[in-house]
Amino acid sequence: MTTLTLPAPAKLNRLLHITGRREDGYHTLQTLFQIVDLCDQLSLTAREDGEIQLVNRVPGVADDDNLIVRAARLLQRASGTRQGATLALDKSLPMGGGLGGGSSDAATTLVGLNALWQLGFSLEELAALGLSLGADVPVFVHGHSAWAEGVGEQLTSVSLDTPWFVIVHPGVSVSTAAVFLDPQLTRDSRPITMARALQGGAPEWRNDCEAVVKRRYPAIAEALDWLSQHAPSRLTGTGACVFAAFDDAQTAYAVAEAAGHHGHAWVARGLNTSPLHDALGC
Ligand SMILES: C[C@](O)(CO)[C@H](O)COP(=O)(O)OP(=O)(O)OC[C@H]1O[C@@H](n2ccc(N)nc2=O)[C@H](O)[C@@H]1O
Ligand SMILES: Nc1ncnc2c1ncn2[C@@H]1O[C@H](COP(=O)(O)OP(=O)(O)OP(=O)(O)O)[C@@H](O)[C@H]1O
Structure with a gap:
């Protein structure tokens, strides 16, 4: 049985400017994302029966709404794989904290299962998939400090100071x-x-x-x-x-x-x- 145990780091918005509102209600913004070494941990174990199983609940979040379950199902649908996974989430990042914890959990699920299931999607493809789960998912898939525009999905890698x-x-x-x-x-x-x-x-x-x-x-x-x-x-x-x-x-x-x-x-x-x-x- 193969298990990957992977971090899902937090982000900080070193600056955040809101430049407009789109017709769908989403706001356009400009931000500098920096990843920090405060992390949730996620263990992903491959299953042959195609099931997506969550080991531990996130309080207040129904399993079907949990972003890691949604990310796993999204990747199953996009790839057509018959493989499944058991997902165990060790949560340290606060919810609704502005640290992007849920989005980062989803990104780690996408990137981790892509490796575990050997699907071969590029990071760009995974980021595009992840955007439907949340505006902060792409930067975590991208995996680098970034200048972001659009709703946060147009990313340019930058090097920031590391205080x-x-x-x-x-x-x-x-x-x-x-x-x-x-x-x-x-x-x-x-x-x-x-x-x-x-x-x-x-x-x-x-x-x-x-x-x-x-x-x-x-x-x-x-x-x-x-x-x-x-x-x-x-x-x-x-x-x-x-x-x-x-x-x-x-x-x-x-x-x-x-x-x-x-x-x-x-x-x-x-x-x-x-x-x-x-x-x-x-
Ligand atoms: C504010 C930031 O944290 C900056 O990094 C993010 O843009 C927020 O990203 P997020 O938490 O992943 O947000 P989502 O789950 O996509 O959106 C939650 C809700 O916030 C509003 N929303 C979000 C992002 C955005 N650019 N404009 C919005 O108007 C929308 O009403 C949306 O229904
Ligand atoms: N695995 C998960 N971890 C945390 N929250 C989740 C998860 N799955 C679904 N959610 C839902 O997503 C909401 C936002 O969680 P998150 O931790 O990303 O907030 P945040 O840090 O404020 O994010 P952002 O900076 O993107 O606004 C939670 O209130 C919760 O209802």
């Missing part, structure tokens, strides 16, 4: 759909060039969702205000997590320890390549 991040989860769960529906959301930012984005610093390194999210979730506003006393701090995605970058691990761990009642805090290293792709050599 130590303090990531604080203020204990609330944010509905991405509700933030994007909020009438007060800034959705007309002027598009900027990738070169300008990569220069870094204010005013480009901002998150357009921040004002709406701070208004709707006071706990996130408080966590951001607190973390900003230590270093420039931002929201990732639509939250709930906020983060700040530090040059050395020691300072990052000291700040994480002091986060106290603002929520659960992690220290994570910024990466440019995904540990998933390192593990599979792809």
